[in-house]
Amino acid sequence: xxxxxxxAASGLITGGIYAVVALGLNxxxxxxxxxxxxxxxxxxxxAYLTWLAHTTLQVNPLLFMPAVALAMFVLxxxxxxxxxxxxxxxxxxxxxxxxxxxxVGFGLMFLVQNLVYLQWGADLRGYSFLTxxxxxxGARFPANxxxxxxxxxxxxxxxxxxxxxxxxxxxxxAMMQSPTGAQLVGIDTAVLHPVVFGAGLALAGVAxxxxxxxxxxSPSMGEPYTISALIVITLGGLGSAIGSLVxxxxxxxxEAFGMHFTxxxxxxxxxxxxxxxxxxxxxxxxxxx
Amino acid sequence: MKTRDALAATLGCGLxxxxxxxxxxxxxxxxxLSCLMYAALAVSWSMFCGPTNxxxxxxxxxxxxxxxxTAWGLESMPYLAAVFAGGLTAAxxxxxxxxxxxxxxxxxxxxxxxxxxELVLHAITHFEKTYAHTVGRVISDPPGGEAIYLTxxxxxxxxxxxxxxVRASRLGLALAGIGxxxxRAQTLGVDTRRAKIAAFTLSAFFxxxxxxxxxxxxxxxxxxxxxxxxxGFQTVLIAMVGGAHTLIGPIVSSIFFSLLTEFLRLRFPYVxxxxxxxxxxxxxxxxxxxxxxxFTRWRRIRV
Numbered sequence: 001x002x003x004x005x006x007x008a009a010s011g012l013i014t015g016g017i018y019a020v021v022a023l024g025l026n027x028x029x030x031x032x033x034x035x036x037x038x039x040x041x042x043x044x045x046x047a048y049l050t051w052l053a054h055t056t057l058q059v060n061p062l063l064f065m066p067a068v069a070l071a072m073f074v075l076x077x078x079x080x081x082x083x084x085x086x087x088x089x090x091x092x093x094x095x096x097x098x099x100x101x102x103x104v105g106f107g108l109m110f111l112v113q114n115l116v117y118l119q120w121g122a123d124l125r126g127y128s129f130l131t132x133x134x135x136x137x138g139a140r141f142p143a144n145x146x147x148x149x150x151x152x153x154x155x156x157x158x159x160x161x162x163x164x165x166x167x168x169x170x171x172x173x174a175m176m177q178s179p180t181g182a183q184l185v186g187i188d189t190a191v192l193h194p195v196v197f198g199a200g201l202a203l204a205g206v207a208x209x210x211x212x213x214x215x216x217x218s219p220s221m222g223e224p225y226t227i228s229a230l231i232v233i234t235l236g237g238l239g240s241a242i243g244s245l246v247x248x249x250x251x252x253x254x255e256a257f258g259m260h261f262t263x264x265x266x267x268x269x270x271x272x273x274x275x276x277x278x279x280x281x282x283x284x285x286x287x288x289x
Numbered sequence: 290m291k292t293r294d295a296l297a298a299t300l301g302c303g304l305x306x307x308x309x310x311x312x313x314x315x316x317x318x319x320x321x322l323s324c325l326m327y328a329a330l331a332v333s334w335s336m337f338c339g340p341t342n343x344x345x346x347x348x349x350x351x352x353x354x355x356x357x358x359t360a361w362g363l364e365s366m367p368y369l370a371a372v373f374a375g376g377l378t379a380a381x382x383x384x385x386x387x388x389x390x391x392x393x394x395x396x397x398x399x400x401x402x403x404x405x406x407e408l409v410l411h412a413i414t415h416f417e418k419t420y421a422h423t424v425g426r427v428i429s430d431p432p433g434g435e436a437i438y439l440t441x442x443x444x445x446x447x448x449x450x451x452x453x454x455v456r457a458s459r460l461g462l463a464l465a466g467i468g469x470x471x472x473r474a475q476t477l478g479v480d481t482r483r484a485k486i487a488a489f490t491l492s493a494f495f496x497x498x499x500x501x502x503x504x505x506x507x508x509x510x511x512x513x514x515x516x517x518x519x520x521g522f523q524t525v526l527i528a529m530v531g532g533a534h535t536l537i538g539p540i541v542s543s544i545f546f547s548l549l550t551e552f553l554r555l556r557f558p559y560v561x562x563x564x565x566x567x568x569x570x571x572x573x574x575x576x577x578x579x580x581x582x583x584f585t586r587w588r589r590i591r592v
Contacts, residue, residue, distance in 0.1 A: 035396035086574050098395045099344050103529065103573045106522060110566030114559040227407070230400050268411045272404050279401060280389060 006140070007256055013145050015252025016152035017207055021225050022232035022244040023159055024203030030176035030239035031196045033098045034084055037105035039204050039229060040222025041112040046072055046205025047212040047221065048116060054127050054212075061129055061213050062147060065206055072205030076198030083108070084197065109223075116219040126216035148210045155206060156245055163241055172196055176239040224268075231275045237285025247286065292457040295536070296450060303446040310435040322438055322506075324547040326499055329445035330520070331527040331539035333495035336452045337488040338525075339533035340464040343394070347386075347402035349521035350409050351379040351493045355500025356515040357413060360426045363505070368432045372440055372501045379497020380490045382409075387489040391482065394471075403518070410516035417512070425511030432505060440502045448495040452536055455488070464488055523550070526565070530572055532579025542580055 025039045046068050053059045053067070083104050091097040130144035163169035171192060175182040183189055207225070211217070232251050236243025251274060258270040278286065309321060330348060338345050355375030362371045390401050417423050431437075455461045463484040466474035475481050504510055527546050531538030553561040576582065 029396070033396075035399070083570055083574065090577075095342065095395055099342065099399075100573050100577060102344060102396060102399055103525075104570050106525075107566040107569035107573070110562045110569070112566075114563040114566070117559045118563070227404070234397070234400075263415075266411070266415060268407055269415070272408045275401070275404060276389075279393065279397065283393065283397070 007260055011253035011256030013149045015249035016149045018228050018232050018252055019156045019245050019248035020152050020203050020207040022229040022248050024200040025229045026233045026244045027196050028200040032088055033094050034101040038108035040226035041109050042201045042204040043208035043225050044222035046208030047217040050209035050212045051125050065209055068205045068209045069202040073198040073202040076201030077194045080194040080197040113219050124216040124218050129213045144213050148214055160241055231271055235278055235286055237287050243285055243287045295453045299449050306442055310438050320551055324544050325441050325445045327527055327547050328540045328543040329448045329499055330524040331543050332452050333448045333492045334524050335528045335533040335539050336455055337492040340468045342468045344399040345402045346399055346521050347405045348496050348524045349516050349518050350406040351496035352500035352520050353516035354379045354382055355497035356504035359501040359504040360510040372498050375501025376494040376498030380494040383493030384490045387486045391485045406516050410512045414512045425509055428505055428508050444498045444502055526569055530579055532581025535581040538579050538581035
């Protein structure tokens, strides 16, 4: 019993991280059809910021999360202004925006990853934080994972509530449904675009900070999370925030149980198997009506 | 340029290039070889992706499949047969996958083709670990440098010639129609599904054949190096920078990029990729039509 609980919990914990990453990516894509393939690099940047703050200034990483979110938010606005604004303005069609932003995303991926390589090298970095174990009904968990899980779920739910119940959230949802329609009813897209892009990066940075509490970090850690996030938003449907949350937990559980029953080296194969199956059977996501 | 003139020019260049192994030093020849490889990859990539505006990142998957055909087959078949078999295997794989995923567009298509490379990489790694108990494979008896060079040259020329022929054929027109407006092309009676699968398969054949031909240069083959996503990105980058809808653009930019890679990558790997990233962003933002669009713009001003 304890064993199965631990397995399910590890799937849910991974799912919690996926949820934060995927929500950020989905915000960016749903808003402007910007497929930000460098999302994982900003996650990695968030992880390095947290690691740096903890090892040099001895800041509690959990308390440092708002600072990471703020820093990445500002960075996001800068990146949007420098790169994506021009694409969104000059591209003749949505398809072209999609293709060009994908290429710019690859450029950013090279840029950010190699900057970090230059600065901190290729070594694995890490620190220990809350490593004592907690026992819940026969299953044992390291406390840091529980904290990460709690924080990730809280952040995701807070975002969902924000989108659901505030006027700003309503504007964001309106833009996800129809960018032109939203503009017609007077939503100020010139403000909303950079802010939402920044919010997406803030979520990626927080996810990275959370990961740094549990795993060792390296400059190449981001890419697998980009791919997982893409799978999750494909599962949940582009532009659906709740879909991302559910999809993230599904993928986390599939990976945890799949790896247990087959082998850990097949993790990528499992994720892609899920992606290909979903794209073939329900190309618009599991929850599309 | 007329199709016949273009083919004649290709043949002429080919004959001139065929003499190089006896004129140049080994180092310069290796440079030319890498130019040829990227030119062929970029031309075969643009064959499908240029006119249709599909963004395929599957090149590294096809290249790696070709390389593994050589790694597995070179002991039991001659080099040239392995190259051909590598191309065929990659083409077969592309036809199967294409039938399944070519109804997707935009980012979905890009993501799933990127995933293909990773998928095949992990599948082969797992297969080799469990059944062959190895991580990589050593190619024990590689053919000589001239043989490799001439083989790659022939594959490159074939890719360029095929690209010229495709552009002039019904298939080429169908692909351009798909790129302009897929639904309209369908309404006008183009079997878009068949055209897309055919072009995707054709472009995969050359990527696979190149992988098979180049594999012997490495002597040690492991999944991580032959399925390196870098090969796929570099190909896309070269084709887009040159202008994927033209033929000459990708060829010119492949020369530029191979030289840049050769001189910078080994000495300053991180700075090189950093510059590459910045360059890619700048080009997409300020020159979305590629280098070829500079040329057409210049010609328009003169006329």
